[in-house]
Amino acid sequence: xxxxxxxxxxxxxxxxxxxxxxxxxxxxxxxxxxxxxxxxxxxxxxxxxxxxxxxxxxxxxxxxxxxxxxxxxxxxxxxxxxxxxxxxxxxxxxxxxxxxxxxxxxxxxxxxxxxxxxxxxxxxxxxxxxxxxxxxxxxxxxxxxxxxxxxxxxxxxxxxxxxxxxxxxxxxxxxxxxxxxxxxxxxxxxxxxxxxxxxxxxxxxxxxxxxxxxxxxxxxxxxxxxxxxxxxxxxxxxxxxxxxxxxxxxxxxxxxxxxxxxxxxxxxxxxxxxxxxxxxxxxxxxxxxxxxxxxxxxxxxxxxxxxxxxxxxxxxxxxxxxxxxxxxxxxxxxxxxxxxxxxxxxxxxxxxxxxxxx
Amino acid sequence: xxxxxxxxxxxxxxxxxxxxxxxxxxxxxxxxxxxxxxxxxxxxxxxxxxxxxxxxxxxxxxxxxxxxxxxxxxxxxxxxxxxxxxxxxxxxxxxxxxxxxxxxxxxxxxxxxxxxxxxxxxxxxxxxxxxxxxxxxxxxxxxxxxxxxxxxxxxxxxxxxxxxxxxxxxxxxxxxxxxxxxxxxxxxxxxxxxxxxxxxxxxxxxxxxxxxxxxxxxxxxxxxxxxxxxxxxxxxxxxxxxxxxxxxxxxxxxxxxxxxxxxxxxxxxxxxxxxxxxxxxxxxxxxxxxxxxxxxxxxxxxxxxxxxxxxxxxxxxxxxxxxxxxxxxxxxxxxxxxxxxxxxxxxxxxxxxxxxxx
Numbered sequence: 167x168x169x170x171x172x173x174x175x176x177x178x179x180x181x182x183x184x185x186x187x188x189x190x191x192x193x194x195x196x197x198x199x200x201x202x203x204x205x206x207x208x209x210x211x212x213x214x215x216x217x218x219x220x221x222x223x224x225x226x227x228x229x230x231x232x233x234x235x236x237x238x239x240x241x242x243x244x245x246x247x248x249x250x251x252x253x254x255x256x257x258x259x260x261x262x263x264x265x266x267x268x269x270x271x272x273x274x275x276x277x278x279x280x281x282x283x284x285x286x287x288x289x290x291x292x293x294x295x296x297x298x299x300x301x302x303x304x305x306x307x308x309x310x311x312x313x314x315x316x317x318x319x320x321x322x323x324x325x326x327x328x329x330x331x332x333x334x335x336x337x338x339x340x341x342x343x344x345x346x347x348x349x350x351x352x353x354x355x356x357x358x359x360x361x362x363x364x365x366x367x368x369x370x371x372x373x374x375x376x377x378x379x380x381x382x383x384x385x386x387x388x389x390x391x392x393x394x395x396x397x398x399x400x401x402x403x404x405x406x407x408x409x410x411x412x413x414x415x416x417x418x419x420x421x422x423x424x425x426x427x428x429x430x431x432x433x434x435x436x437x438x439x440x441x442x443x444x445x446x447x448x449x450x451x452x453x454x455x456x457x458x459x460x461x462x463x464x465x466x467x468x469x470x471x472x473x474x475x476x477x478x479x480x481x482x483x484x485x486x487x488x489x490x491x492x493x494x495x496x497x498x499x500x501x502x503x504x505x506x507x508x509x510x511x512x513x514x515x516x517x518x519x520x521x522x523x524x
Numbered sequence: 525x526x527x528x529x530x531x532x533x534x535x536x537x538x539x540x541x542x543x544x545x546x547x548x549x550x551x552x553x554x555x556x557x558x559x560x561x562x563x564x565x566x567x568x569x570x571x572x573x574x575x576x577x578x579x580x581x582x583x584x585x586x587x588x589x590x591x592x593x594x595x596x597x598x599x600x601x602x603x604x605x606x607x608x609x610x611x612x613x614x615x616x617x618x619x620x621x622x623x624x625x626x627x628x629x630x631x632x633x634x635x636x637x638x639x640x641x642x643x644x645x646x647x648x649x650x651x652x653x654x655x656x657x658x659x660x661x662x663x664x665x666x667x668x669x670x671x672x673x674x675x676x677x678x679x680x681x682x683x684x685x686x687x688x689x690x691x692x693x694x695x696x697x698x699x700x701x702x703x704x705x706x707x708x709x710x711x712x713x714x715x716x717x718x719x720x721x722x723x724x725x726x727x728x729x730x731x732x733x734x735x736x737x738x739x740x741x742x743x744x745x746x747x748x749x750x751x752x753x754x755x756x757x758x759x760x761x762x763x764x765x766x767x768x769x770x771x772x773x774x775x776x777x778x779x780x781x782x783x784x785x786x787x788x789x790x791x792x793x794x795x796x797x798x799x800x801x802x803x804x805x806x807x808x809x810x811x812x813x814x815x816x817x818x819x820x821x822x823x824x825x826x827x828x829x830x831x832x833x834x835x836x837x838x839x840x841x842x843x844x845x846x847x848x849x850x851x852x853x854x855x856x857x858x859x860x861x862x863x864x865x866x867x868x869x870x871x872x873x874x875x876x877x878x879x880x881x882x
Contacts, residue, residue: 188648189641196671199645200652204666211632211667220667222632222685225583234634234683236672274569274580276592278636278681283547287557290546294558307566309578313554314594318676323636325592325683327580 219264221335229335231328233264239319247363248383250289253322254296255384260408261326262304262387263461267406268337269396270330272304272389277311280321293322296384304389334396336404341422341466345402347491348476350391350463353411354435354450355381357457358442367445374438385461392463394482400471410458411490412515416500418466425498428455428491428512431505455502455515466493577622579693587693589686591622597677605721606741608647611680612654613742618766619684620662620745621819625764626695627754628688630662630747635669638679651680654742662747692754694762699780699824703760705849706834708749708821711769712793712808713739715815716800725803732796743819750821752840758829768816769848770873774858776824783856786813786849786870789863813860813873824851 210223219233237257265272359382430451476487500512568581577591595615623630717740788809834845858870
């Protein structure tokens with residue numbers, strides 16, 4: 167899967183261009199090049215440097231948050247493997263997760279559908295049912311959209327606006343040395359669900375299978391958890407785990423100018439996912455850290471406050487929070503400590519497993 | 525071309541559904557069905573009933589405007605016929621035109637690109653150059669976006685946020701009997717440019733050809749004209765002409781509960797477009813009213829104030845404003861008065877010509 171979001175100020179250096187294909191420069195190469203060409207922002211754009219969404223001035227106390235995320239047929243989903251309602255919930259959830267990662271409150275969805283004329287009307291209605299259900303769950307409205315024709319794969323593009331108090335906003339850039347790294351929920355359920363859908367594992371219990379498959383098809387955005395964390399004012403940085411913890415914690419390191427040490431044996435993996443990974447003959451941490459699409463939150467909190475934040479989230483939302491690592495000096499690097507005490511570079515975990523959603 | 529935008533409150537009646545294809549119900553049928561299933565809005569959503577974009581509460585004095593518009597390869601554009609920079613300007617302009625139609629000020633673009641891996645990086649850069657140039661021209665920023673892969677037609681989906689003072693916002697619903705119908709600029713240039721690109725007419729002067737083709741490929745959104753009109757506080761309704769005046773003035777009639785009488789001989793058509801229409805053996809008014817994609821503004825103004833508004837726009841922007849009709853009682857219908865005095869129903873003009881952009 168080749169997908170990413172960019173922020174204009176991420177990279178400012180211009181490069182020479184020629185007749186190079188996107189496939190040759192990859193996603194980050196393309197994003198760098200786009201960013202290099204953009205004019206600078208107006209004064210009402212707060213620079214959420216390297217962040218996944220735009221942070222815009224609303225008034226003296228409030229920021230507006232704006233994000234967009236797309237689902238493309240045969241890249242992010244296959245029609246046979248997901249119902250329209252699940253797809254609607256999924257694309258809503260992915261956008262909601264971006265707002266959750268800032269601790270914000272989602273407000274308004276715009277939905278852009280690009281459809282083949284032979285698609286059933288009922289399919290589109292069910293897509294909207296899923297979208298509307300998920301929006302409603304978090305108090306957001308679908309306020310507009312656009313319908314277009316395509317002779318090719320379906321595209322469901324969603325745009326979400328939200329709000330947050332300025333003093334509560336959590337960026338990727340605030341992590342400090344000595345902070346602990348916490349995550350919400352379990353990691354790896356989506357990867358396990360993907361493996362089940364792909365028929366790589368059989369013989370699971372129905373309830374376990376359903377849990378994992380639905381974690382993959384229609385993840386739960388951690389909107390309320392994000393709000394509790396933001397309101398606690400004790401976290402220093404936050405991100406949602408879309409590409410896998412190993413990769414996403416790297417974005418926090420990039421933006422905060424720090425290193426990180428994660429402990430493999432602390433990574434929270436559910437029992438059903440553990441079973442699937444065992445069936446696959448893979449290390450549990452491998453898919454939990456690299457599998458992606460869990461849409462849990464990863465946050466950094468000064469050690470003194472970590473217990474308080476974890477407890478607040480658990481009490482107010484029922485979602486478990488686990489400490490999985492610590493923030494270290496940038497020069498000390500980014501490491502994963504395995505169960506046997508060996509340390510492996512974090513960049514060796516992750517992207518290679520990140521090859522599809524079907 | 526099958527494309528439209530919907531507003532949730534437009535239609536509230538539910539219908540039974542079955543195994544019906546989108547192609548069988550058409551765009552409006554689909555939009556009706558989607559709208560019927562949406563939950564009602566929150567209190568901070570102003571009902572821009574039947575409008576092209578969402579009008580959201582900002583503060584006591586201000587609305588936020590939010591719109592999205594997409595360009596799909598082989599539906600809205602053909603890569604051979606438009607440069608990447610033109611495509612960028614075009615998709616920006618179409619969104620800017622939505623904001624212009626409310627009299628608003630554009631602020632923030634988010635850009636969602638769905639691309640094939642074999643697309644050249646330089647093509648994407650030039651697309652952004654065009655987008656950025658057009659955004660910059662109207663004081664807006666590109667603040668974020670998303671890049672995804674597709675194995676199929678390119679999709680360029682753009683979201684635009686803007687602002688307007690509450691007391692200045694112009695909807696489609698305010699037209700009153702006795703108002704005059706005004707339009708900015710010339711109508712039919714885009715249709716003429718489309719005919720030239722399709723090779724239907726030869727032997728035009730280069731300058732004329734360039735003017736018409738660029739009116740089609742990269743239209744000029746009437747942002748400043750819209751602002752002058754809104755600030756005058758003398759217009760009653762406004763819309764941008766995306767589908768052709770005959771069709772778009774019908775939306776104003778729908779939302780305002782009025783009829784209309786347009787005069788064919790008053791419709792402003794440029795000399796080069798007139799030449800093209802003559803070559804095509806078509807009545808000038810036919811393509812000027814039905815051709816679409818001009819992105820001029822159509823507004824209604826009480827007769828006493830029409831001269832003032834037209835003069836204000838011309839003095840402040842240099843854009844000519846023409847009176848092309850009058851608002852009449854709803855029961856009196858919707859008519860086009862031809863040059864020989866015959867009246868034809870307005871619905872007989874328009875959509876049939878609206879068959880593509882290539």
